[in-house]
Amino acid sequence: MRIEAQVAGTGKKFVGEAPGLDEPGALDLLKSIALSEEELLQQIDQLQLSADAKRMLYTVARTTIWAGKVVIRIGRKILETVMWLVRSFTNAPAGLIVGSVLGILVSSIPILGFTLGPFMTPLLVALGLAIGAVQDIKDKPLKAGIDSQVKQYENLRTT
Numbered sequence: 001m002r003i004e005a006q007v008a009g010t011g012k013k014f015v016g017e018a019p020g021l022d023e024p025g026a027l028d029l030l031k032s033i034a035l036s037e038e039e040l041l042q043q044i045d046q047l048q049l050s051a052d053a054k055r056m057l058y059t060v061a062r063t064t065i066w067a068g069k070v071v072i073r074i075g076r077k078i079l080e081t082v083m084w085l086v087r088s089f090t091n092a093p094a095g096l097i098v099g100s101v102l103g104i105l106v107s108s109i110p111i112l113g114f115t116l117g118p119f120m121t122p123l124l125v126a127l128g129l130a131i132g133a134v135q136d137i138k139d140k141p142l143k144a145g146i147d148s149q150v151k152q153y154e155n156l157r158t159t
Contacts (some may be wrong), residue, residue, distance in 0.1 A: 003156065005074075016158030021067050026155040029074050035080050037061070043083055054071040081149050088142055092132040099128020 001021035005014045020026055035043070044057045063075030103121030107113045134142055 001068050003065055003067045011155040017157050018158050020157055027070055029152045033076050039078055045102030089136045095128040095132020099125040127132055
């Protein structure tokens with residue numbers, strides 16, 4: 001099936017063939033959106049982001065593609081997936097916080113913190129995030145949920 005997309009602002013177009021969309025039910029997965037536009041915008045508003053970042057997310061939410069004669073609100077679908085990931089990955093943010101606190105503690109040690117703080121803080125933050133993410137990925141139901149989310153988008157591969 002032929003898919004078309006146009007970049008907002010620049011007008012640049014993408015056209016390709018996505019044979020996976022010819023399979024029965026492939027378009028149904030992409031067209032199904034659990035969140036209404038109002039719910040999605042409300043969730044974006046509640047994020048602790050700058051106004052510019054929120055404006056970019058609003059732009060993503062309005063992004064559409066055409067698959068044959070069907071309009072797919074792909075931006076809303078992608079943001080719905082992102083919101084699901086944010087809600088589902090609970091250990092990664094906790095690991096990030098623990099790593100940040102440890103980095104601040106190391107940095108606050110007199111003399112030693114001055115020399116090691118600039119190197120240890122980013123390392124501990126990254127390590128905390130990585131450990132939390134690994135714990136999240138080991139969660140079998142979460143892994144199955146991620147796999148099902150990814151599978152929805154596989155049919156968009158172009159040749």
